[in-house]
Amino acid sequence: MVKQVRAQVTRDTIVDGAAQVFGRRGYGLASIADIAEAAGVTKGALYFHFPSKDELARAVIDEQHRRTMDAAGVVVAEGRPGLETMVLLSAVLARQLLTDPVVQAGIRLTTDVASLDDPVTGPYRDWLHTAERLFRQAVEEGDLRADLDPALLSRVVVASYTGVQLVSETFSHRADLLQRVRELWIVLLPGILASDRRDALGGLPELIR
Numbered sequence: 001m002v003k004q005v006r007a008q009v010t011r012d013t014i015v016d017g018a019a020q021v022f023g024r025r026g027y028g029l030a031s032i033a034d035i036a037e038a039a040g041v042t043k044g045a046l047y048f049h050f051p052s053k054d055e056l057a058r059a060v061i062d063e064q065h066r067r068t069m070d071a072a073g074v075v076v077a078e079g080r081p082g083l084e085t086m087v088l089l090s091a092v093l094a095r096q097l098l099t100d101p102v103v104q105a106g107i108r109l110t111t112d113v114a115s116l117d118d119p120v121t122g123p124y125r126d127w128l129h130t131a132e133r134l135f136r137q138a139v140e141e142g143d144l145r146a147d148l149d150p151a152l153l154s155r156v157v158v159a160s161y162t163g164v165q166l167v168s169e170t171f172s173h174r175a176d177l178l179q180r181v182r183e184l185w186i187v188l189l190p191g192i193l194a195s196d197r198r199d200a201l202g203g204l205p206e207l208i209r
Contacts, residue, residue, distance in 0.1 A: 010045060010049065011049045013040065013041065014035070014036075014041060014045075014049055014050065015056075015060055016101070017035050017036070017037075017038035017039025017041075018035045018038070018059070018105070019060050019101045019104070019105035019106070020038045020101055020105070021035045021038050022057060022060055022105040022108065022109055023104045023108060026112060027053075027057055032047075032053060035053075035056065057109050058120065060102065060105050060106050060109060061106045061109050063106065064102050064103045064110075065106065065122070065123045065126070067100065068096060069126065071092050071093075071096060072089050072092060076089075081138065081141050081143060082134040082135065082136070082137030082138035082141060082143070083134070083144060083204065084204060084207070085134050086134045086135065086138070087185055087204045087205070087207055089130070089134075090161060090184075090185070090208065091178070091181065091208040091209070094177050094178050094181050094208070095178070097177060098177060108169075110123055124158065127158050128151075128154050131154035131158055132150045132151050132153075132154040133150075135148070135150035135153045135154055136150040142196075142197065143194060144192050144193060145193070145194055145195075148192060153192065160184055160188075161181070161184065164177075164180050164181060165180075165181075167180070178209065182206075183205075185204060185205040185208070186205045189205070190202075
């Protein structure tokens with residue numbers, strides 16, 4: 001049992017070190033030597049847990065996705081209306097991108113489609129499913145236009161959010177990310193809200209802080 005705990009701690013330490021390097025240098029420029037140094041382990045110990053850089057990158061993505069989905073689960077469990085929950089989820093992910101090195105690295109690896117032999121699609125599929133479910137709920141609650149296709153809207157919003165965070169990273173290292181996400185909703189909401197809900201819900205972007 002002690003050996004298993006120690007092995008898990010070492011593995012977690014390697015993932016944290018890899019996140020630092022991948023987040024700073026990207027997949028292509030990150031080296032195993034740099035990752036081992038950041039993690040404070042030997043290359044032998046690193047290869048014992050992760051036989052390749054590709055597997056290590058996927059472990060970072062998996063941990064990032066676990067953290068983001070855990071945080072999302074907390075918000076969803078609060079039982080708010082679907083549209084409000086979706087806006088809050090966009091804020092939660094933005095704050096993680098600002099503060100959590102593992103989330104920063106995982107998102108960078110996921111969005112860099114040239115970094116891995118097989119692009120990672122699982123996290124996108126989970127977010128698309130979550131968004132579609134919440135938008136469908138919002139239509140049923142009368143907050144969104146009844147003629148909207150929740151699946152189409154989820155594809156547009158997830159893709160738009162990805163673009164917003166990438167541009168924010170490029171121009172300001174995400175320093176303006178919360179403001180840019182707020183602006184995304186300011187632009188989107190007038191076109192998707194039910195006409196009789198625009199006054200009541202037009203201020204939802206202000207939840208993003």
